[in-house]
Amino acid sequence: MLAVENISFGYPSAGDLLTDLSFSVAKGDVVCLLGPNGAGKTTLLRCLLGIAAVRTGSIKIRGRKIGSIPARELASDLAYVPQAATTVFPHRVLDMVVMGRTPHVGFTAVPSDEDYAMAEAALSELGIAHLADCLFSRISGGERQLTLIARALTQRAGLLIMDEPTSSLDYGNQVRILRVIDRLAKQGYSIIMTSHFPNHAFLLCNKVLIMKNGKITAIGTPEEIVTDSILSDLYTTKVKIVEIDDGVSKQLKVCVPLLA
Numbered sequence: 001m002l003a004v005e006n007i008s009f010g011y012p013s014a015g016d017l018l019t020d021l022s023f024s025v026a027k028g029d030v031v032c033l034l035g036p037n038g039a040g041k042t043t044l045l046r047c048l049l050g051i052a053a054v055r056t057g058s059i060k061i062r063g064r065k066i067g068s069i070p071a072r073e074l075a076s077d078l079a080y081v082p083q084a085a086t087t088v089f090p091h092r093v094l095d096m097v098v099m100g101r102t103p104h105v106g107f108t109a110v111p112s113d114e115d116y117a118m119a120e121a122a123l124s125e126l127g128i129a130h131l132a133d134c135l136f137s138r139i140s141g142g143e144r145q146l147t148l149i150a151r152a153l154t155q156r157a158g159l160l161i162m163d164e165p166t167s168s169l170d171y172g173n174q175v176r177i178l179r180v181i182d183r184l185a186k187q188g189y190s191i192i193m194t195s196h197f198p199n200h201a202f203l204l205c206n207k208v209l210i211m212k213n214g215k216i217t218a219i220g221t222p223e224e225i226v227t228d229s230i231l232s233d234l235y236t237t238k239v240k241i242v243e244i245d246d247g248v249s250k251q252l253k254v255c256v257p258l259l260a
């Protein structure tokens with residue numbers, strides 16, 4: 001679905017911030033991008049979205065270079081789910097979600113009844129249909145994140161790019177969002193998400209990219225590469241991976257930071 005080949009990126013008159021990154025994303029993949037602050041995760045997402053133009057290499061979606069795809073067409077392949085910041089504009093939740101139809105209807109056109117029906121269906125799919133008439137600025141952080149995911153679903157793109165989808169959410173809401181991501185992947189969506197929580201990789205990702213100083217230093221399954229030594233090196237702090245019984249059917253790995 002997505003093929004990233006040897007890309008480098010830097011801001012004008014500065015050196016490379018991302019160096020020679022390559023990876024691929026298949027249908028149904030949930031890819032977790034792990035790395036410390038400043039590693040270049042958001043910058044990489046900006047390149048994938050075509051907001052930042054790469055210096056070298058190529059990013060292809062379904063075989064086409066993203067630079068050659070008109071923005072509106074690209075939006076039917078890629079949807080961005082930003083962090084759940086609030087907005088100063090008092091939009092209704094349903095109106096926020098129907099904005100996902102913008103690439104399909106155009107900036108000046110009014111969304112049709114069908115567009116609103118799609119937005120309502122996305123809200124129902126995520127269990128927040130009751131919020132349709134609430135103001136986005138007055139719902140909780142977890143509800144805002146679900147609203148932004150609903151907007152991406154309404155866009156009808158197969159690849160969802162999520163920047164720290166659980167940031168600033170409490171434990172229960174983090175798990176709710178992770179469950180939604182897991183369910184979407186099972187429906188065939190591909191997902192790339194950044195996270196500061198290696199446990200997320202164990203819980204729902206089938207592929208992990210380890211990023212440090214603008215480079216991908218390891219790619220693999222969580223079992224292969226989310227290890228004591230790689231995480232301790234990545235975050236320059238002692239980390240231990242332990243196995244627990246999840247109480248249902250399997251052993252689950254969890255990552256524990258050590259203070260000593």
Ligand SMILES: Nc1ncnc2c1ncn2[C@@H]1O[C@H](COP(=O)(O)OP(=O)(O)OP(=O)(O)O)[C@@H](O)[C@H]1O
Nearest residue numbers: 011014017035036037038039040041042043044194
């Ligand atoms: N507009 C810009 N101009 C120059 N440098 C920038 C710009 N935006 C970001 N950077 C630099 O790029 C580097 C990578 O930033 P980026 O936001 O991609 O990291 P990140 O891994 O997403 O970090 P975090 O986990 O803290 O969000 C940082 O050193 C940052 O200062």
